[in-house]
Amino acid sequence: MSHELSKAYDPSAIEERWAEYWVRERLFDVATPADTSAATKKFTMLLPPPNVTGRLHMGHMLNQAEMDILTRWHRMSGDVSMWVPGTDHAGIATQMMVERQLASEGSSRQQLGREAFTARVWEWKNLYGGAILDQMKRLGASVDWSREYFTMDDRLSVAVKEAFVRLHEQGLIYRGAYIVNWDPQIRTAVSDLEVVHEERAGKLYSLRYPFADGTGSIVIATTRPETMLGDTAVVVNPTDERYLGLHGKFVRLPLSGVDGGPDREIPILADDWAKPEFGTGAVKVTPAHDPNDFAIGQRHNLPNLTILDETAHVLLPGSPYNGLDRYVAREKILADLGALGLLVEVKDHTLAIGLSQRSGVVIEPRLSNQWFVKIAPLAEKAIRAVDEGHIKFTPDQYRKTYDEWMRNIHDWCISRQLWWGHRIPAWHCSACSKITVARETPATCSHCHSAEITQETDVLDTWFSSGLLPFTVFGWPENTPDLAAFYPTQLLVTGFDILFFWVARMIMLGTHFMLDVPMPDGSPRTLKDAVPFQEVYIHALVRDADRQKMSKTKGNVIDPIDIIGRFGTDAVRFTLASMASPGTDIAFSEARTEGNRAFANKIWNAARFLFMNVDRAAEAGVSIDLTQLAAALNSTEDAPLETRWILSRLHAASAAVEKSLTDYRFDEAANAIYQFFWGDFCDWYIEIVKLRLEFGEGADLIAAKAALTTLLAVFEAALRLLSPFMPFITEEIWHAFYDNITPEKSIALTRFPSASEIASDPASVAAMETLQQLIVTVRGLRKEIAIPEKEFAHITVSGNSSVLKLAGDNKGLLFRLARVSDVAFATATLSGDNARSTADFDVAVIYERQIDVPAERERLTKDIARFEKGLAAANRQLGNETFMSKAPAHIVDGLRKQSSETQMLYDKAKSAFDALPPE
Template sequence: MDKSFEPSQIESKWYAHWESNGYFKPSGKGTPYTIMLPPPNVTGTLHMGHGFQHTIMDTLVRYHRMRGFDTLWQLGTDHAGIATEMVVTRQLNAEGKQRADLDRDAFIARVWEWKKESGGTIGRQMRRLGVSGDWSREVFTMDEGPSKAVVETFVRLHEEGLIYRGQKLVNWDPVLKTAISDLEVVSEEEDGSLWSIRYPLADGSGELVVATTRPETMLGDVAVAVHPEDERYAHLVGRMLKLPLSQREIPIIADEYVEKEFGTGCVKITPAHDFNDYAIGQRHNLPLINILTDDAKINDAAPEKYRGMDRYVARKAVLADLEAEGLLVETKKHKLQVPRGDRTGQVIEPYLTWQWFVKMDTLAARGMELVEHGHVKFVPENWINTYRHWLGNIQDWCISRQLTWGHQIPAWYTDGGSVIVARDEAEAKAKAATQGYTGTLRRDADVLETWFSSSLWSHSTLGWPDPQAQAERGFDRYLPTNVLVTGFDIIFFWVARMIMMTDHFTGEVPFRDVYVTGLIRDKDGQKMSKSKGNVLDPLDIVDGIGLDELLDKRTRGLMQPKMAEKIEKATRKEFPEGIPAFGADALRFTFASLATHGRDIKFDLERCAGYKAFCNKLWNATRFKLDTLVRFKGDFADPTWFADSYSDADKWIRTRLAATAEEVKAQFAVYRFDLAAKAMYEFAWNDLCDWYLELSKPSYRLEDPTSDQDDGQFAAPSEAAAAAYTLATTLEATFRLLHPVIPFITEDLWKRVAPALGIEGDTIMLRPYPEASDIATDDTATAEIEWVKDVLTGVRRIRAEMNIAPGKVIPLLFADGDAVDRARAEKFAVQIAFLGRVESPAWVSGEEPAAAVAVVGGMRVLIPLEGLIDVGAEKARLAKEIARVEGEIRKCEAKLGNANFVANAPAEVVEQERQRIADWTRQADAMREQARKLGG
């Protein structure tokens, strides 16, 4: 083995081996365990959120695969209508072409060409992270199967009266010229203005003053609203106002939406350009006047003067005219939430347009019922409240988009405007003929939003609605899936819709559990964003990146030089030499260790460094002991000859392994990957690689311990063989224990250790996961070794505090204790002397010498200080430690002195506090006695 662990040398090798041998495919045997990958955008690249969630999913899949489940991790990508169309449009622009230069078919052909060349980027990156999904079953939402599912779903819902076409207000991006979802709208606080405007009464008897942040929309006002209980305006309700800059008159209405205390208590109502106003307009049967074109210019519904102006040019013109007519009361600076499209950065307009909608009331009621009755469970459970909020306030779902790339809506129009919904054009013509129409049909040019096809993901990827495809892809076997791993931001946009759609069309829920992950933030808790310059690329962490390349990535495309300069300065400070290569395993263990049930996750590269050191620890432990294991290889074929020679340390490490396996199993069951990772780490690093390797050394003592040559002649061959066998089996099981989280290094090390045990197999990932019930345990031996550890820990602590050289052999005394302590001291004298670098321990007789003390239960461990330390420093140390222990005693006494605590806390908790007082008091007394002996 190489002297140091180099992840790049093993990770790509093993992934290629796994994939080429088909190990990721379902076995078809055992209980099914299925996870559907939330399909990332085909335009995308792996980001930290992907890396985090993919690690969680892969851990679950590998864990269940090793436990004998028939695992299917269904992979795939989303066609990402808006993002993909923008990418290809930019390519055309770079060639000097415009989108309009290509007809629909030519543009779609160009998109497919791009997808073939560049669409697999994220798949290659996922492989680098170790994703063990079945690539042979990978699905693209525009593939034939999912496309059939989309059409069938649309037609059936339309036939059931659940899909309709209507004119409603939607989020409109004036650059893309399409409706977009709420998730694609990013609202942030910006500086703006609030303008107060006079609206004269039509009869000239007075006026109302209204305030607005968008004065240009007043050209589409249809009313002014006041609160029905506002006494200031009660006498005016029903009267008419003269709309400024217009020849129209509009009524004064009363509606409880208006806040009496806000501003003047008068609100202008523009139903075609504000979602709240739209709702008011529906309640009062007000007209809808749209004053904007699809590119946010003023249209012909507005006064002629403003027609053709851009919305912000029109704003200036409107304000100038209001001021000229004496109708502009005041202008104030105002903070407001401005909605912008996440793709274009343009301000989004509420826009009145014809769209296709899914009627959501009955579907939502069923979706709520499934969750409330426990058919789908949220983890953590509190996220059910978000689900309830969305479904309890649901609106009909706008599913159409004014794009070219995507699933074209299966609807055709007659010359008279009638709508025919059908699975294809032939069926549309047949339906039209039954209505007496034989003329030309024009297909709807819009496409369905990607969330529509994604809502079918759990069953469309399994072949629905084609019976033959369902049989081939295991529809009946793998649905419902076991768990969906996703972010809280799409609980409504995706999770809820999947539940509703899958249930509606298959009678099954799409998944049993929804594990909702937190949001990855930087080490300071800040959201990662390009504008902050704190974005981390998971593959840069895996493979490393130089400073110059990192700076280029972080500042590329920034339009503001000052921002680029700020980001460069911060990056140079944090990463003066770039980011080192930590490897996929270290990154994965970091993700797992951070996977709490919290909303936010702070990511710190220092954790990656620590877990790379952990991988290196496993590597070195195996490398240092591999020659020993190989030496005993032949003896392991029949371990019965040393069956009676296992030491307490051998029995202890197996007991710890069993306990850890049980703990990991319990934590995986409740999706506490952080606690599972903690248990794995503490066992592998502390118990196995530190304590056991040290505790087992006496078992390998040579026949002639003074010899400089290891001739293989052990003082007790059976004990040496037992220790070696224990080490080999424990290492092999530990690699299996860790494999779901860190698959690469465990595969590599397992392949080196398994042959020594005669274990055949081409990969660790098909070996059984460690089960506590299969591991021999010994509580008595465990208690013995824990005592030894406590003694050695006390000795090492005193050495460190006294600054005594680790290699210096020092005297050791025991005092107090009982018969069990004396028996253990005699039994483990060799181990204590060897591992503690002390003289053979002896029990105090007569007057105790001045000594540093550690307390183990009822026994004191003493290191005589004569000639070892500065007595003054030791007295100061004891005083500090006594003060600390006395503080702990006071804390316990305060709890026990609280009547409410004693009355309400569980009896075992109260007893625990009393025991703590006893333990702390014993330690304090021992240290006071020691201080007395030092003259303190």
């Protein structure tokens, strides 16, 4: 057996080497099965594709650690396990990144032109775009790198185009002018999901609009006076008695004249949208710049006047406000209204502001021509897939969240005014103004056959292409062997933040398109097999140690690469796993990570102890057949108590881990492994088995070989149990265990230790628990009566016959683990300061020593003084009526308990002092 394990555990010395080995040897690549109809158990997942611009953060670390643990566990459990990696082209984020780069060079995308700019983005992607996947490789993610995708790969681009064309042919994609969320910095539409809402202090302005006939005026209330330039009506509630006589009357819109002409006249209309209790009860209507106003305009057939351009500057040639930024225009308009006596009132008002998640600027509702997907037909199947149980959510609360959102969903705006992305396969005809949608670039218009056609400049929303991934990565629209073998996937692990961005859209698109793809045996596919995945596990957020959300503003962002550099990947993974349970956020703790680094060190030292004993055995002519270790895990015939016990504990740990991972209780699985490896194996079993590992002259070599065999078998199985959680240290030790002549190329390709393959003896567990309790009790008594650690002491044990037999049969354990020199037995109850009672036994420690009377008197005098001081302080508080009447009950109870315990310690010290010989 190899002795290549260094004396000190250093994760930096092993992790990069094994990470490179796993990738180089392509250990986790999965071939397409020859027979896709075979009933092979499979486990397939897609990595939620990080942005190509991304770097690893703690959310990624948690997500990938959980996915890797599950993949490794399923792989070791015999499933055909495939984890598919890839990155998203991230249209907005990537274009912004490259545009900033161009700006630093004094250039812009407009100067380059579309083709050159797109080439520049590809150049940037090829140079920098793989950073986050390189980090994944370094962290040992067991993905199938042969299947790595990028959402703008040629094969995926073909699939995206096919999906768009099919939806258009099915009447589910249309183009029209509607209000969208417009980002004036990036100059594109963004979805509702990309708008962050926050409350801000604002103003409510009351403005006077004069009647066109000069008979008076009406006062309207607005929070955005700059948009009045695009007003086409004023509305009041039809039941508002203040305005019953004004329906149909016209007002003169102040400041709306252009080129010195008169102000426009607009009507006063009755509409239920106007709320009598808001402001003055009369509101202005700007259909091109507010979604509610747009709906009013549709009901009353009002014109749509767009008065802000794509950068949110006033676009009104001939107006004195033309070219002004929206907020500059607001101030000038308010000043001009004030000068005209038309600014009636300004009040503080809390506003719900929409901010672009991408740029951080305030969203501008804007009327523009966009492409939309009719969502209702897609949502119906997606809702039914969850209702019928074809997709399960964990935690279950997200099923309700998903259902509520899906039942109130709006048509999906899928066009973006960008140059980077999947360009929409539609061509506009300048001759007949109609649109041709086609899979291949057409030569002429499909309607009038004119050659004067130009392609749509918009690209598709990034989430459109990523929503297709569960089937496009396997070759759709072709009915490939991969699609037959691996669709649907079994699980999606992701965060709540993309439940609607991505998860819901994958379900909608999967259940729509895959229903048309037959099953591997040629039979029609049902909804059950059309879903993109069968389970969705929503993991929690990683917060800082104070449970605060991480943010750059707060300065509490934890860089996983930095933490890994300090503690090692295994320790960070294990920390995240040990705190991860469904529905509970993780308060990431460096102290806990340091503790798990110590756990790894404990395992390392245990391995070194094993290897040392293998060498000792070899010197005595004892060798272990490592191919027979599996048999040792299921053989307890004539085995000593500690063998039956440790196998039973391994059995229980394996069962607990399997159940916990099935339920996504990573915390319980990690805790079961930790308690077994550190507590049962290292702290107890190794110490016990040292009694058996005697290879010197006159030793019982048969018993020693049996003990060493069990020790090695349990340790090797424990390594496999731990491997999904701590893949690096287990790989290093496992290869050393087999002296690099391993049964597989990696521990990740071995079998996970199943509880069914490990012997279990509940009686041995109960017996060992009693023995452990006896040892711990004796240790405690030794400490109380201050027996020097190196000295031995006699004990007397009282209990029923089974307890006495247990103690008698295991005197060697008591001698070694509790420093016991002799064991006596009694049937009577034991009492005194040197005795303790439990439900199963009484035990007394017998120890006589020469006492240094002066030193003991000095020690006890100090103890008595300290206890008297504590009692006096407690009595002062307990006797203080004011304190007692105001203090919480738990404080009072704690104080009384403390006083009682101090009194007991005082009495014991006083008795000991009085028993000392006189000076």
